[in-house]
Amino acid sequence: xxxxxxxxxxxxxxxxxxxxxxxxxxxxxxxxxxxxxxxxxxxxxxxxxxxxxxxxxxxxxxxxxxxxxxxxxxxxxxxxxxxxxxxxxxxxxxxxxxxxxxxxxxxxxxxxxxxxxxxxxxxxxxxxxxxxxxxxxxxxxxxxxxxxxxxxxxxxxxxxxxxxxxxxxxxxxxxxxxxxxxxxxxxxxxxxxxxxxxxxxxxxxx
Numbered sequence: 001x002x003x004x005x006x007x008x009x010x011x012x013x014x015x016x017x018x019x020x021x022x023x024x025x026x027x028x029x030x031x032x033x034x035x036x037x038x039x040x041x042x043x044x045x046x047x048x049x050x051x052x053x054x055x056x057x058x059x060x061x062x063x064x065x066x067x068x069x070x071x072x073x074x075x076x077x078x079x080x081x082x083x084x085x086x087x088x089x090x091x092x093x094x095x096x097x098x099x100x101x102x103x104x105x106x107x108x109x110x111x112x113x114x115x116x117x118x119x120x121x122x123x124x125x126x127x128x129x130x131x132x133x134x135x136x137x138x139x140x141x142x143x144x145x146x147x148x149x150x151x152x153x154x155x156x157x158x159x160x161x162x163x164x165x166x167x168x169x170x171x172x173x174x175x176x177x178x179x180x181x182x183x184x185x186x187x188x189x190x191x192x193x194x195x196x197x198x199x200x201x202x203x204x205x206x
Contacts, residue, residue: 045072049079058091073099081185081204089181090166096204097151097161100141104187105170107135107191107198117194121173135198136174170200 045064051057064076080092109118114133122129127137140154141161150159150171162169168179168187177191177200185205191198 031114040072042075045075046079049076054087058087061088061091062095062098065092066099067203077205078185081181082183086166090163093163093166093168093181093204097141097163100143103139103141103202103204105172105200105202107137107193107200109133109135109193110197110199114193114196114198117173118196118198121193125172136195170202191199 013052045060048056061076061080062180064072065080068076076090077096080088080095083089084127087141107122112133114200118135119129122135122137125137125139127135129135139140139160141151141156142154143152144150145152147159148159149162151161152158153160159171161171162176166181168170168189169176170179170189170191171177172191173193173196176191179187179189179200179202181186185203187200187202187204191200
């Protein structure tokens with residue numbers, strides 16, 4: 001019966017010597033083989049994302065974003081959010097929202113000292129305000145409401161998001177804010193929070 005290789009660790013301070021199993025290592029050949037196999041598999045998905053039939057390409061995009069594994073989703077989200085095609089951007093946004101994600105919205109008030117309603121709304125949504133005065137709120141999307149044509153969030157299933165083309169509306173503080181993609185995977189726009197105008201940003205990149 002074969003015995004596992006051991007490494008003896010000795011010093012003048014530890015007697016007797018400690019015998020530890022040798023740590024398994026990944027060879028460079030194994031690493032290259034795994035990386036090449038992964039690249040080959042992902043390349044097939046990239047080809048399908050760039051299918052010359054636009055309807056097929058959009059269907060693949062939506063499926064990979066909403067139901068793909070982490071690597072597939074990351075690739076598809078990056079492809080969609082950085083596209084200059086409005087249909088691709090819109091499909092990517094819809095697929096992200098359909099996947100029922102947790103979204104983090106950061107709000108930077110335009111005025112240096114917003115009134116107390118700003119802090120009240122952020123606090124009521126279990127958000128936080130940092131030392132610079134920016135508010136941060138997290139939402140868990142929980143599905144699409146066909147009747148009201150919006151994506152809802154956990155708290156009482158209120159409407160949170162609506163879309164028209166590749167433009168997104170977000171409801172917070174009694175008002176709908178308008179958001180667009182900025183080319184870096186972020187939705188950016190302006191939001192009135194109980195009369196306090198704020199610049200909003202939501203990072204959707206993976």
